[in-house]
Each structure stands twice: as C-alpha cells, then as structure tokens.
Amino acid sequence: MALRLGASSLRTSLQLATVPTRSIALNGARCYSSAKAKSLKDTFAAKLPEELEKIKKLRKDYGSKVVGEVTLDQVYGGARGIKSLVWEGSVLDSEEGIRFRGKTIPECQEVLPKAEGGSEPLPEGLFWLLLTGEVPSEQQVRDLSAEWAARSDLPKFVEELIDRCPSDLHPMAQFSLAVTALEHGSEFAKAYAKGINKKEYWGYTFEDSMNLIAKLPNVASRIYRNVYKDGKVAAIQKDKDYSFNLANQLGFGENKDFIELMRLYLTIHTDHEGGNVSAHTTHLVGSALSSPYLSLSAGLQGLAGPLHGLANQEVLNWLQEMKKTIGNDLSDESIKKYLWDTLHGGRVVPGYGHAVLRKTDPRYVSQREFALKHLPDDPMFKLVSQVYKIAPGVLTEHGKTKNPYPNVDAHSGVLLQYYGLTEASYYTVLFGVSRALGVLPQLIIDRAYGMPIERPKSLDSKSFAKLVGAQW
Numbered sequence: 001m002a003l004r005l006g007a008s009s010l011r012t013s014l015q016l017a018t019v020p021t022r023s024i025a026l027n028g029a030r031c032y033s034s035a036k037a038k039s040l041k042d043t044f045a046a047k048l049p050e051e052l053e054k055i056k057k058l059r060k061d062y063g064s065k066v067v068g069e070v071t072l073d074q075v076y077g078g079a080r081g082i083k084s085l086v087w088e089g090s091v092l093d094s095e096e097g098i099r100f101r102g103k104t105i106p107e108c109q110e111v112l113p114k115a116e117g118g119s120e121p122l123p124e125g126l127f128w129l130l131l132t133g134e135v136p137s138e139q140q141v142r143d144l145s146a147e148w149a150a151r152s153d154l155p156k157f158v159e160e161l162i163d164r165c166p167s168d169l170h171p172m173a174q175f176s177l178a179v180t181a182l183e184h185g186s187e188f189a190k191a192y193a194k195g196i197n198k199k200e201y202w203g204y205t206f207e208d209s210m211n212l213i214a215k216l217p218n219v220a221s222r223i224y225r226n227v228y229k230d231g232k233v234a235a236i237q238k239d240k241d242y243s244f245n246l247a248n249q250l251g252f253g254e255n256k257d258f259i260e261l262m263r264l265y266l267t268i269h270t271d272h273e274g275g276n277v278s279a280h281t282t283h284l285v286g287s288a289l290s291s292p293y294l295s296l297s298a299g300l301q302g303l304a305g306p307l308h309g310l311a312n313q314e315v316l317n318w319l320q321e322m323k324k325t326i327g328n329d330l331s332d333e334s335i336k337k338y339l340w341d342t343l344h345g346g347r348v349v350p351g352y353g354h355a356v357l358r359k360t361d362p363r364y365v366s367q368r369e370f371a372l373k374h375l376p377d378d379p380m381f382k383l384v385s386q387v388y389k390i391a392p393g394v395l396t397e398h399g400k401t402k403n404p405y406p407n408v409d410a411h412s413g414v415l416l417q418y419y420g421l422t423e424a425s426y427y428t429v430l431f432g433v434s435r436a437l438g439v440l441p442q443l444i445i446d447r448a449y450g451m452p453i454e455r456p457k458s459l460d461s462k463s464f465a466k467l468v469g470a471q472w
C-alpha cells in the first residue's frame with residue numbers, strides 16, 4: 001500500500017477522482033469506461049501490486065532456470081540476440097515485427113482512440129497502453145491530452161538556451177541539450193536529494209516523465225522554427241491533442257492530413273523493445289537513478305546516430321541524390337545501378353537492414369499504406385516504391401546484410417517532405433519525440449519494479465580466449 005500512498009500524494013489537480021470502472025469489450029480488447037475516467041497514475045498504481053507479486057513468484061520459483069547461452073560471436077557481435085533485458089511495453093518478433101503489449105500496429109490502429117474525425121490512433125493512447133497494458137477509454141485519452149497540454153510550458157532559461165544555439169548545431173544536439181536542461185525541474189532528483197523511500201521512486205519518475213513529454217512539442221518546434229523558419233512558435237492549444245499541437249507549432253496546423261500523419265508517426269516510432277540503442281541507453285542511464293531528463297537525453301544522443309534514428313535523415317538525402325543522378329528514369333536498371341554504386345562505395349543502403357527484423361518492418365508497411373491513401377502520385381513516393389521493389393534483391397545478391405528489407409526509416413522522410421517538412425536534418429527530432437513516449441513508460445516501470453543498477457561483466461580478449469580454451 002505504501003506505493004499507492006506515494007503515488008496519490010503526487011496527484012495533480014488535473015487527475016480526476018477515481019471511481020470503479022466498468023470493463024467493456026472493444027474489438028476484442030479491454031476498454032475501460034466510466035463516468036469519471038480513472039487517471040493514468042491511478043490505473044498504473046492499481047495494477048502494480050499484482051504485477052510485483054507475479055514477478056516475485058516467478059523469480060522465487062524459477063530464478064535459477066537458464067534462459068539462454070552466450071557464444072563468443074555474440075560477445076563480439078554487439079550482444080545480438082542475448083536475452084538480458086526486461087521490457088514490458090513491446091516485444092519484437094523477427095518475422096512479424098513489433099507488438100505493443102501484445103498488439104500489432106494494425107490492431108493498435110483499430111482499438112486505440114482517435115481524434116474526432118480522425119482515422120489514425122492518438123499516441124496518448126499508445127503511451128497509456130505501454131505503461132499499463134490496457135487500452136484506454138476515449139475520455140482517458142482526452143484527459144491525458146489535456147494534462148500534457150497543461151504541463152507544457154518551458155522554463156524561460158530553456159527557451160533562451162535553445163534560442164542561443166547556432167543554427168548549424170544539429171537539431172538532435174539542440175534537442176538533447178534542451179532535454180538535459182529541463183533536468184532543472186526534476187521532481188525525482190529533488191525528492192531523492194531530500195531522501196525518499198525507494199517505494200516512492202516511481203511516483204516521482206511518473207511526474208517527471210509526464211512533465212518531460214508534455215514539454216517536448218514546445219522544445220521540438222522551437223528548434224524547428226529557429227533553425228529553418230522565423231523563430232516564432234505558436235502557443236500550445238490546451239483543448240487540442242498532442243499531435244495537433246506539435247503539427248501546429250511546427251507550422252502545419254492548417255493541414256488535417258499532416259496532423260493525421262503526426263498521429264500515426266508519433267504512435268509507431270514510440271517503442272521497439274528494449275535492446276535498441278535509444279531504449280537501452282535510456283534504461284541503462286536510468287538504472288543509476290539519473291532522472292528521466294538525463295536518461296532520455298542520453299537515449300536521444302544514441303538515436304542521433306546514422307545507424308539508428310538518424311537513418312531517416314540519411315534516407316531522404318540519399319533518395320534526393322539518387323533523383324538528381326537518375327532523373328526521371330525510374331527503371332529497374334537505373335535503380336539497381338544506383339544501389340550497387342552505393343554498396344561499391346563502401347556505404348550502407350540507408351533504411352534497409354535491421355539488427356532483429358528479417359522481414360519488411362510493419363512500421364514501413366503502415367507508412368506505405370498512409371502514402372497509398374494520401375499521396376499515391378507523389379514522385380518521391382514512387383521512387384521509394386521502386387527502391388522497395390529492387391533493393392531486397394540487390395542486398396541479397398550483395399550477400400552481407402542478414403535482412404535485405406526496409407525498416408521504419410526507409411519511409412518516414414518521404415511522407416514528411418510531401419507535406420512541406422523538407423528539412424531532413426530535423427527528422428530525427430520527431431523520431432525522438434515519439435521515442436520518449438516509448439522509453440519513459442519503461443523507466444517508470446523500472447523504478448516501480450525496483451530494478452537494480454545495470455552492470456554486465458566485461459573481460460579482455462585474452463580472458464575470453466582462455467574461457468573458450470583457445471591459445472592467445
């Protein structure tokens with residue numbers, strides 16, 4: 001019960017009184033409806049004792065069972081496939097792709113609440129699903145939108161910090177810098193410094209995560225407007241959803257389809273189980289009890305690498321280069337030649353391959369479906385489709401990559417450029433806003449579970465050689 005007391009002591013005025021909820025079936029998923037919607041924090045707190053009990057029993061009964069073995073190749077191969085992380089929000093199947101709390105992307109598109117008149121899910125709903133495992137009601141999602149809007153103001157010094165960045169400092173560096181500076185308002189760090197009971201950690205981590213997510217549209221749009229536009233940022237509209245506000249602040253609030261794209265984009269980029277660089281980094285830094293601000297900032301710095309989230313920037317630049325080179329000749333032969341030139345130049349084909357996936361990424365598929373619906377005749381979409389037809393064969397013939405199919409980053413830039421967001425160096429910031437909605441729920445869960453500091457064992461090569469019985 002201490003956990004619940006700790007949580008409720010932090011309740012904000014926006015959280016509505018909790019009343020028993022009625023569970024109804026919505027397309028096979030559980031959906032909770034009630035006169036007064038139960039808040040996210042109360043929903044999580046109510047489920048927590050049972051979750052903790054289940055984990056305690058699992059560890060008591062099976063704690064010494066072997067869950068896998070590790071080869072020397074895995075040690076030298078980026079820890080690929082080693083099962084060593086607990087991540088509740090999503091699990092990635094190499095053939096099927098991601099499932100968020102057991103639900104595929106199409107299933108999420110079906111069951112998660114949408115904006116009035118909209119057809120894409122609201123990322124608020126996915127955040128709720130990732131944290132609690134439950135599909136929220138429409139009212140719960142509306143309340144969450146309102147709560148984020150209410151918490152969205154930036155401290156003046158953070159605005160000034162962003163404004164003082166040179167416009168040629170990469171947007172991702174500006175983004176992680178601003179998120180680090182928001183640490184100034186960390187309730188977790190302040191409470192820890194005062195000395196709090198471990199059982200109260202998650203409540204403060206929840207508050208920090210909510211505040212941080214709420215502020216990201218202001219941070220992200222300020223960077224965009226400063227670097228590429230006139231530096232003026234629209235105010236958050238308190239009665240609107242998160243994606244509307246982000247789209248509007250970027251300067252695309254008049255375009256309903258772009259807002260819908262933001263809702264889809266922010267939903268599908270959230271989470272990709274725990275081992276990817278941004279998720280793992282956030283979790284790792286958080287395991288030292290660094291605040292959610294410092295943890296996410298570290299994760300964003302990993303996302304900014306070209307083999308990870310920056311690949312979406314690389315893809316658009318690469319496609320534009322290709323267009324310049326091949327002009328209107330989208331024949332199989334000319335695409336093939338361009339792909340081979342890239343590979344012969346010792347470069348990777350951006351947007352293709354994956355550390356886990358061995359089939360086309362379902363996040364690519366959902367973006368392709370969006371394009372087929374909204375921009376079927378866009379020349380860049382046609383180019384992307386042609387590359388999709390040709391690249392798997394070329395990469396297979398090249399014989400190096402274990403996965404010749406496209407990942408999420410192969411498509412996102414083409415959708416953004418269609419609506420006029422053409423600045424590729426900005427794209428990973430949008431990815432980062434979405435990724436925050438995926439990695440912060442797990443950070444709250446980590447603290448609620450009392451996960452320890454992460455500290456795997458390393459050895460030098462000589463010791464590994466000895467371990468496998470080799471000469472050194």
Ligand SMILES: CC(=O)SCCNC(=O)CCNC(=O)[C@H](O)C(C)(C)COP(=O)(O)OP(=O)(O)OC[C@H]1O[C@@H](n2cnc3c(N)ncnc32)[C@H](O)[C@@H]1OP(=O)(O)O
Binds near residue numbers: 343350354401408
């Ligand atoms: C959101 C995301 O992070 S999704 C991934 C975004 N990144 C990209 O799209 C960049 C292009 N892709 C890649 O570089 C890789 O496929 C990664 C980083 C995604 C995965 O890396 P790995 O798990 O090491 O891939 P894999 O085991 O297939 O690599 C084997 C070899 O194939 C190469 N390879 C993998 N993908 C590609 C590619 N798209 N083009 C050319 N070569 C490739 C690797 O560089 C590696 O070469 P090496 O033996 O000379 O070092």
Ligand SMILES: O=C([O-])CC(=O)C(=O)O
Binds near residue numbers: 271275
């Ligand atoms: O899973 C990975 O390694 C990379 C990825 O697609 C993501 O983080 O979204």
